[in-house]
Amino acid sequence: MPEISAVTRTVSLAAEDDLPGFRRAARRLVAEGVVPEDVSWFVRSTAEADLFDTGRGVDGAVDPAPALMLPAFFAAGCQHAGLHADPGRFGLLYRLLWRLVHEPGLRHDPLDADRVAMEQMARAVRRDQHKMTAFVRFRPLAVPADEGEGAAETIHVAWFEPQHHTLRATAPFFARRFAQMAWAILTPERSARWDGRRLSFGPGARREDAPAADAGEQLWLTYYENIFNPARLKLKMMQKEMPRFYWKNLPEAALIQPLTALSAERSGRMVEQAASEPVRRRSAASLALRIEPAAMGVVGAATSLEDLRTATERCRACPIGHAATQAVPGEGPVGARLMFVGEQPGDQEDLHGRPFVGPAGQLLARAMAELGVERASVYLTNAVRHFKFEPRGKRRIHKTPAQQEAAACAHWLEEEIAMVQPGALVALGATAARSLLGRPVAVTAERGRWLGRADGRQVLVTLHPAALLRMAPHQFDAAFAAWLADLRLAFEGSAALA
Amino acid sequence: MEINRKLAILADAAKYDASCASSGTSKRDSVGGRGIGSTEGSGICHSYAPDGRCISLLKILLTNYCAYDCLYCVNRVSSNVARARFTVEEVVQLTLDFYRRNCIEGLFLSSGIIQSADYTMEQVVEVARVLREVHDFRGYIHLKTIPEASPELLARAGRYADRLSINVELPTVEGLHALAPEKDGQAIRRSMARLRIHIDDAKEAAKPLAPRAQTAVRPRRAAAPVFAPAGQSTQMIVGADATSDRSILTASASLYGAYRLRRVYYSAFSPIPDASRALPLAAPPLVREHRLYQADWLMRFYGFAHDEIVSADNGMLALDIDPKLAWALAHREHFPVDLNRAAKEMLLRVPGLGVKSVEKLLQARRIRTLRIDDVSRLHVPLKTILPFISVPGVGARNGLDDAALAARLKPAPRQASLFDAEPVHA
Numbered sequence: 030m031p032e033i034s035a036v037t038r039t040v041s042l043a044a045e046d047d048l049p050g051f052r053r054a055a056r057r058l059v060a061e062g063v064v065p066e067d068v069s070w071f072v073r074s075t076a077e078a079d080l081f082d083t084g085r086g087v088d089g090a091v092d093p094a095p096a097l098m099l100p101a102f103f104a105a106g107c108q109h110a111g112l113h114a115d116p117g118r119f120g121l122l123y124r125l126l127w128r129l130v131h132e133p134g135l136r137h138d139p140l141d142a143d144r145v146a147m148e149q150m151a152r153a154v155r156r157d158q159h160k161m162t163a164f165v166r167f168r169p170l171a172v173p174a175d176e177g178e179g180a181a182e183t184i185h186v187a188w189f190e191p192q193h194h195t196l197r198a199t200a201p202f203f204a205r206r207f208a209q210m211a212w213a214i215l216t217p218e219r220s221a222r223w224d225g226r227r228l229s230f231g232p233g234a235r236r237e238d239a240p241a242a243d244a245g246e247q248l249w250l251t252y253y254e255n256i257f258n259p260a261r262l263k264l265k266m267m268q269k270e271m272p273r274f275y276w277k278n279l280p281e282a283a284l285i286q287p288l289t290a291l292s293a294e295r296s297g298r299m300v301e302q303a304a305s306e307p308v309r310r311r312s313a314a315s316l317a318l319r320i321e322p323a324a325m326g327v328v329g330a331a332t333s334l335e336d337l338r339t340a341t342e343r344c345r346a347c348p349i350g351h352a353a354t355q356a357v358p359g360e361g362p363v364g365a366r367l368m369f370v371g372e373q374p375g376d377q378e379d380l381h382g383r384p385f386v387g388p389a390g391q392l393l394a395r396a397m398a399e400l401g402v403e404r405a406s407v408y409l410t411n412a413v414r415h416f417k418f419e420p421r422g423k424r425r426i427h428k429t430p431a432q433q434e435a436a437a438c439a440h441w442l443e444e445e446i447a448m449v450q451p452g453a454l455v456a457l458g459a460t461a462a463r464s465l466l467g468r469p470v471a472v473t474a475e476r477g478r479w480l481g482r483a484d485g486r487q488v489l490v491t492l493h494p495a496a497l498l499r500m501a502p503h504q505f506d507a508a509f510a511a512w513l514a515d516l517r518l519a520f521e522g523s524a525a526l527a
Numbered sequence: 528m529e530i531n532r533k534l535a536i537l538a539d540a541a542k543y544d545a546s547c548a549s550s551g552t553s554k555r556d557s558v559g560g561r562g563i564g565s566t567e568g569s570g571i572c573h574s575y576a577p578d579g580r581c582i583s584l585l586k587i588l589l590t591n592y593c594a595y596d597c598l599y600c601v602n603r604v605s606s607n608v609a610r611a612r613f614t615v616e617e618v619v620q621l622t623l624d625f626y627r628r629n630c631i632e633g634l635f636l637s638s639g640i641i642q643s644a645d646y647t648m649e650q651v652v653e654v655a656r657v658l659r660e661v662h663d664f665r666g667y668i669h670l671k672t673i674p675e676a677s678p679e680l681l682a683r684a685g686r687y688a689d690r691l692s693i694n695v696e697l698p699t700v701e702g703l704h705a706l707a708p709e710k711d712g713q714a715i716r717r718s719m720a721r722l723r724i725h726i727d728d729a730k731e732a733a734k735p736l737a738p739r740a741q742t743a744v745r746p747r748r749a750a751a752p753v754f755a756p757a758g759q760s761t762q763m764i765v766g767a768d769a770t771s772d773r774s775i776l777t778a779s780a781s782l783y784g785a786y787r788l789r790r791v792y793y794s795a796f797s798p799i800p801d802a803s804r805a806l807p808l809a810a811p812p813l814v815r816e817h818r819l820y821q822a823d824w825l826m827r828f829y830g831f832a833h834d835e836i837v838s839a840d841n842g843m844l845a846l847d848i849d850p851k852l853a854w855a856l857a858h859r860e861h862f863p864v865d866l867n868r869a870a871k872e873m874l875l876r877v878p879g880l881g882v883k884s885v886e887k888l889l890q891a892r893r894i895r896t897l898r899i900d901d902v903s904r905l906h907v908p909l910k911t912i913l914p915f916i917s918v919p920g921v922g923a924r925n926g927l928d929d930a931a932l933a934a935r936l937k938p939a940p941r942q943a944s945l946f947d948a949e950p951v952h953a
Contacts, residue, residue, distance in 0.1 A: 137894045139887045140901045163571045167628050185627060203629075205556035206565040210627060248621065249630050251531050255538040256586060257576040260797045260811055266579030270572065281574055289577050299798040300809065342713065351700055352781055354716045379785075380720040420780035420833060423787065 038063055041071040042119070045194040045218065048111045055123050056094035065127045070119035099129060100136040102144075109151035109158075112194045121146055157193045162202050164275050165189050165214055168240045172211075185212040188239035188278060196221055197230060204228050215239050246280055253281040259292035260299065334363070334448055337441065341414050346437040349415040349430065354379045359410025359445055366523045368408040368451035369393070370442065372460040372493055376425050379416035384409045389494040393457075396494075396509075396516055408449050412464035413438045427495075430460060439464050446486070453479075453523040454486055455516070458493030466490075477515045479522060489522065491515035528611055534621065536611040540591035540602050541637060543799070544694075545762050545792035549583040549632040549667040552689040552757035562663030563626065564633075566689070570667070571632050584635040584669060585625050589613055589650055593639030597696070597707035598806055599767045601799040602639050608801055612641075618654045619662065626666055633667030633689070634658070640673060648676035648684070655687035667757075674718040675711065681718060682754075685725050690757035690789070693718050698778035702768045706805075719786040722759045726787070729754035758789040765819060766812040767796035771842035773834075776822055780833035783826070793819040818844040825851060828882055829875045847937050852878040855915055856933050863917040863927060866897045878936075879912040880905075911936055 038058070042050045051070075058068060107122055125143045129135055138144065167185035185207070191199075196214065200221040203212060213222040215234035222229050267285075276282035341356040350356065357374035360383060369385075377387030385393055390409075397404055413435055418425035430438075442464055446454070456462035462470035465488050466480060472490055479487045492515075497508055549570030556565035572581030590612035591602045601608055613621075618636065625631045636654055640647050651670055658664040670688040672681055684691055693715055697703045703712050729752055761782060763775060779791045795816035798809070822844060825831040829851070836850050837843065838857060845853045855862060855878045864873050866888060874885045884905045891897060899918050903909060914927045914936075926932055 134894060138891055140891045140897075140904050142904065145904050159571070163573050165629050169627070187629070202565075202567075205558055207563050207627070208557040208559070209561065210563055245624055245628070248531060248534060249625060249628065251534050252538050252585065252587075252625075253574065253576065253582070255535045256542045256582065258542050258578050258580075258797055261578035261580075261795075261813060263579030263813075264577055267575040267577055270579075270581065271575040279574065285577055292577065296798060299800050299802070302800070302802075354720045354785065355713065376785075380724055382717070382720075418784075420777070420784040422830075422832075423783055425781075425784040 038068045039071060040068060040119075041073050043073060045072050046112055046197050047072070048108065051111055051119055051122070052107075053094070055126055056097060058123065059097060059127065059130055060094040065120065065124040068120070068123060070123070072116075097126075097130060099126070102136075102139075103129060103147075106144075106147045106151045108198075109154040110147045112154045112198060113150040114193045115150065118150060121150070154193045154195060157191055158195045158199045158202075160275060161189060161191055161195060161199045164271075164279055165203070166278065166280060167212060168243060168246065170240045183211070185210060186239050187212070187214045188234075188236050189214055189216055190278060191216060191218075192274065194218065200228055200230075242280060250281055250284060254284055254288065257288055257292075259288070260296035262289065262292045262296075264289060334358075334445070337444055337448065341441050344414070344438075344441070347434040349413070349417045349434055352418070353415035355382045356414040357382055357384050357411060357416070358414070359408060359449070360384055361408030361410075361449070362406070363408075363449050364451070365406065365408040365449065366452035367455060367519060368410065368446065368449060368453075369455045369457060370461040370465060371409070371411045371457045372495075373411050373413035373430055374416045375427055375495070376416065376418070378411075379418075379425075384411055388498055392494040392497060396513055399513060400517055400520060402520055408451055410442070410445060412442055412461045414441055432463075435460055435464055446484075451486075453519070454482075454488045455519045456488055456490045458496065461493070462488070462490045477518060487522070489515065489519045491519075530617060530621075533611040533613055533617070534587070536609050537587045537589075537591060537613060540588045540608070540639075541586045541635075543601065543794065543797055544586065544635075544637060544671075545580075545794040546669070546692060546760055546790065547581055547583045547586060547635065548760075548790065549669075549689075550757070551789060552667060553753065555665050557663070557665050560663045560665060562665065563623075564665030566632075566665070566667050573630055573632060583632045584667065585622055585631045585633070586635040587613070587618070587621075587637075589618065589636060589638035589647075589654065590641055591639050592641050594642075595640055595707070595709040597710065598803040599696075599706055599764055599796055599799075601801070603803070605803070606801050615650065615653050615657060619657050622658060622666075623662060623664065626664075631666075633669070635669040635671075637671035638673075644673045644675035645677055645680060648673045648680045652680060652684050652687065655684070659687050669757075672718060672722075674714040676718075678721055681721055682725060685722065685729075685754040686752070688755055690760060691722055691755045692760045692762070693722075694762040695778070695782070696762065696764050697768060698763050698770050698775045699768075702770055706767060716785075719759065719761070719782070719788075722755065723786045725754045726758060729756075759786065760788055760790040760792065762792040762794050764796050765793050765816055767806060771837075772815070772819060772822070772844045773837040773842035775819060776826070776833045776836060779823060780826060791823060793823070814846050815844070818846065818850060822850045825854075830872055831876075848933070849878070851876070852911065852936060856936075859927055862915045864915060866902070866916050866918045867892050877912060877915050879908045879915075881907070 040054045040058075042054070103126065110118055110122060121143065125147055128143065135141055135144070165187045167187045169183045170186050172182060172184055196216050196219050200214065200223075203214065203221075204223050207223065209225065211224050213220060215238055218233045220231045220234050222231065276285070338356075338358040341358060344350060344356065357378050361368070371385065371389070374384060375387045375389065378384055378390070384390070394404055397407075413430045416425075417428045417430050417434065419428050454465055456465050456470070459470060459472050462472060462475075466482060470490055472492060476491045477489070479489055482488055492508075492512055497505065497512060500508055549566070550568065551570075552566050552568070554566060554568055557563050570583055572583045574582040576582060588602070590610070591608065592610050592612060593600075593602045593604055596603045596605055600606075618634070622631070622634045626633070634654070636651055638647050638651050655668050655670055658668065668688045669690040669692065670684050672684055672691050672693050674693050681691075695712075695715055696707055696710065700712055703710050732752060763778070765775065775793070782788050782791055793816050795811040795813050797811045822836045825836055826833055831854070836854065838845070838853065844850050848856075855876065861873070861876065864877050866874070871885060871889060874880060874888060875882065884907055887905065888897060888901070891901060897918055899920055902912065902916070902918065913921065914932060926935070929935070
């Protein structure tokens with residue numbers, strides 16, 4: 030329990046990591062109005078405990094001081110900064126606490142000097158904790174059979190030297206990670222032990238108390254030696270993240286010097302060595318796998334829908350195909366009474382490889398449901414086969430295909446129409462209308478009536494569902510109703526045509 | 528072959544893969560389970576090799592036999608390196624043993640392509656399955672997926688792995704044709720798309736249900752299926768062909784946008800033992816790799832668009848200064864930035880100011896006027912920052928118009944060494 034001397038305002042804490050003690054004492058001192066300059070903080074070692082234990086302290090078991098309303102950053106920072114090796118840490122923390130109580134503006138100022146100092150200490154401690162989670166190296170130790178019933182056969186023991194007083198705070202991490210493994214971490218100040226159920230702490234230990242290297246550790250050294258690329262030596266970078274302070278307890282650190290010394294020679298040899306002739310002949314499998322660039326260019330006419338799909342996939346007649354995931358073929362029954370033609374696949378269609386699966390496709394599905402038409406009864410496709418986009422931030426923004434790109438794609442659409450033999454066509458939006466009719470079409474002027482194509486097929490032009498999705502909410506309902514009327518006409522008309 | 532020898536060969540074969548992160552996955556631990564292992568969101572680097580790279584995962588190949596002949600790869604079919612193959616059980620035991628010693632955060636398993644893409648992928652997935660199902664291993668698992676493997680195998684891989692990756696290796700189609708003739712750019716993109724769909728679906732399923740009218744009846748639901756909670760990543764090799772930094776960054780931006788990759792790794796083409804005749808042997812362009820990482824960072828965290836980072840002339844990033852400083856020097860008309868009034872987007876463009884520093888400045892300036900002392904307390908490079916900012920007490924346009932500003936801010940010239948060589952062009 031912390032003891033506060035009435036005369037000298039000396040607080041003596043039970044241990045280096047006695048943060049609860051610090052908090053209780055600090056609350057008392059603030060309640061009593063003791064200014065930071067009048068307090069000195071000590072940590073009792075066994076000897077000191079005798080020296081300072083004058084019996085004039087306050088009984089810490091009673092905790093009369095009220096809790097203080099403190100900003101969250103202080104509680105969090107204190108929890109870490111309080112474990113710093115700097116003996117001045119408690120003085121700093123109390124001063125900051127005092128100031129937070131008496132200076133209302135301070136809690137909003139992340140750049141105050143005391144606060145910055147606390148954050149720096151906290152950061153050093155968090156780093157030390159993190160390094161412990163990284164650099165503790167367990168070695169298995171066989172436990173003699175007479176240890177008692179239920180004792181583990183092996184206990185994993187590590188020797189570690191933290192830079193700050195961090196063992197107690199870090200041990201729970203290992204308990205969570207190695208819940209089904211008995212382990213112990215020994216440090217000069219304290220030791221921690223987990224038996225599979227309970228975490229306990231004991232006195233400090235010596236390095237010799239931990240087991241020596243075993244055969245299994247050799248495998249780790251082999252790995253370390255071989256994962257290093259001698260052509261990329263960057264020692265400074267390494268030391269920044271793995272300071273020399275920790276090297277003495279890392280088995281692999283003994284390899285750093287020899288590996289470094291050899292690296293220039295090893296990489297130099299690789300650079301100088303002439304390329305060798307392969308001893309092995311290339312396997313037939315390897316040659317068969319080769320993708321010939323010649324097969325990737327413009328492709329000739331296809332004879333079936335399946336052929337058409339494969340051929341479209343390989344088409345690079347315009348640059349869109351390079352960036353897209355895949356060509357999106359049409360989908361639906363041959364001889365469908367209606368073929369819907371959209372502009373091009375969007376983000377979702379590009380990922381799925383299927384037409385009209387994104388938001389616009391869902392709107393089209395909704396419209397069909399309202400008209401009582403099965404989606405599966407119509408043929409859905411696009412004028413352009415690949416998704417054209419522009420990367421922006423973490424999204425792909427749809428870009429309208431250029432006229433040339435649509436023209437390069439037009440023959441795929443014509444071949445598809447020839448194979449599917451639809452009763453009639455619906456052009457969704459201007460790109461589709463242009464591709465189908467071979468002339469620029471003003472959609473708003475020509476929508477909602479049947480137009481003839483050169484091959485005699487009838488085409489009904491209307492908006493692309495994506496255009497409806499872009500509308501302001503107050504315009505949507507009317508626009509959707511008008512669009513639905515166009516589509517109804519298409520279905521009724523195609524029935525009449527059939 | 529004894530295990531030590533196999534490990535030496537198969538770790539050596541895996542060292543050219545840059546990715547080793549173990550962060551960003553779901554939080555879990557082994558309390559109440561049958562095995563060991565935990566992940567707490569942020570990854571842990573358990574060691575560092577003398578090449579400055581962190582060792583977080585046991586990064587090995589299941590085998591370095593490979594049917595492919597990718598010229599930049601030490602494991603290509605025509606290479607004369609020693610070959611080895613682990614059994615599934617050997618990889619499982621190595622992983623568990625290293626994990627118990629606290630040497631690693633988990634496993635990163637890749638493989639040469641043997642027999643067929645599906646056969647190879649099945650073996651890789653089997654290692655993850657045994658770790659998860661037989662040993663209840665809850666550490667991190669990263670699997671390298673074979674793009675040509677079947678969608679069903681990709682889906683299984685995602686159930687066991689924290690992260691999946693498919694290396695695009697070369698940012699352009701021409702590069703792939705020339706150097707990796709068996710690699711199919713289309714298949715790679717299609718697999719990435721499949722993974723993104725799975726990941727998106729799993730995330731969607733894990734979202735909390737919208738509150739219902741009947742609050743008394745709490746809807747019960749089964750746990751959402753988890754699929755690669757740490758997402759997917761990829762790697763590009765830099766300096767093996769003549770691709771410019773602009774093309775590389777455009778490819779990255781497109782990959783981030785299309786498939787929501789968590790990371791694109793840039794791996795400077797490294798001299799390999801027994802190199803192919805078709806590649807020039809030279810020191811790896813490490814500085815260029817570093818600049819690409821910095822540029823990538825600017826795209827992901829600083830609001831830079833991929834096409835504004837590289838200067839117009841030759842399509843390459845400057846090697847002597849970092850890309851943010853280079854951008855600021857080339858766009859001095861946007862500076863100095865008033866620390867007390869400028870928008871966050873603009874503060875993020877000040878060379879030397881990081882995301883966290885900017886957050887602190889924004890918070891502090893809400894209650895008082897920032898002064899130069901505040902900037903000093905941020906522990907940021909004052910010399911670099913000063914010309915680009917204005918705060919009360921600092922002369923306006925502090926040397927910003929000085930023609931020699933760039934020279935003043937460049938790091939002191941050093942003796943050129945093997946490790947900061949000019950980029951290599953094939």
